Amino acid sequence: MIIAVDGPAASGKGTVAKALARHYNLPHLDTGLLYRAVAATVRRMELDPAEEADAVAACDFDELTLADPVLRSDEVGQLASIVSAHPLVRAALLARQKRFAHQDGGAVLDGRDIGTVIAPDADAKLFVKATPQIRARRRHAELQGHGSTVSFDKVLADIRARDARDSGRSAAPLVMAEDAALLDSSFLSIEASVAKAIALVEQQRGRTGQDRGESGG
Numbered sequence: 001m002i003i004a005v006d007g008p009a010a011s012g013k014g015t016v017a018k019a020l021a022r023h024y025n026l027p028h029l030d031t032g033l034l035y036r037a038v039a040a041t042v043r044r045m046e047l048d049p050a051e052e053a054d055a056v057a058a059c060d061f062d063e064l065t066l067a068d069p070v071l072r073s074d075e076v077g078q079l080a081s082i083v084s085a086h087p088l089v090r091a092a093l094l095a096r097q098k099r100f101a102h103q104d105g106g107a108v109l110d111g112r113d114i115g116t117v118i119a120p121d122a123d124a125k126l127f128v129k130a131t132p133q134i135r136a137r138r139r140h141a142e143l144q145g146h147g148s149t150v151s152f153d154k155v156l157a158d159i160r161a162r163d164a165r166d167s168g169r170s171a172a173p174l175v176m177a178e179d180a181a182l183l184d185s186s187f188l189s190i191e192a193s194v195a196k197a198i199a200l201v202e203q204q205r206g207r208t209g210q211d212r213g214e215s216g217g
Contacts, residue, residue, distance in 0.1 A: 005108065008129060008159075008174060016126065016185075019198075031112075035084040056089055074139070078158060085171065097109065120177070140152045
C-alpha cells in the first residue's frame, strides 16, 4: 500500500505521515529532507541556490547528509524552497523517490508533489493544510525550542513566501491532487489529526477495493 501525504510547510503532514507509517507498519520518507540535503550541500559548497546548475551539482550528496541536524534549520528550509523550484533538481531526485514509493509492500511518503508526481497511483492520498498563522505559530515554537530568537512576524513572512514559491513554481507545484482527501489540521490536536488521517485512509482503501471489485466483476 502506498500512502501519499502532501501539504504546505508546517501543516503537520510530517507528523501525520510518520504516524500512518507506524500504524500500517510501512517505511516512511520525508521527501523534503532530500531537498534540504541539496540546500545544505549548496550552502556548504558556497554555491548559488538560485542558479539551477549550482543546485543540480549539489544533488549528488552523501547519504549521511540526511541525518545531519542542520537540515532541520529554518535557513536550510528557506534554501530548500529555492532549490526545489528548479526542474532539473526535481528530475534528479525523482527516481530515488519513485523507487522508495514502489518498493515491495509499499510506503508512506510526505512532501509537496507525492500524490501528483511521485506516486499518482497511490492507494490513499491526503492533503494536510492549516492556516498560515497557525503554521507560523507551530514553526515559531519549534524554532524557539531549538534556541532561535527569530520573531513570529519573520516566521510568518517566511511561511507566506515559501507558499508562494511552492505553489507558483513551474515544476511540480504544490497542488492538491483531485483524488486526495483534505485534512485541515488548523484546530486539531496531533492525536485528532492522526485519528482523522487513519479514517480518511481507510475510506480511500475501501473505495479502491470497491472499484477493483466492480471492474473485476
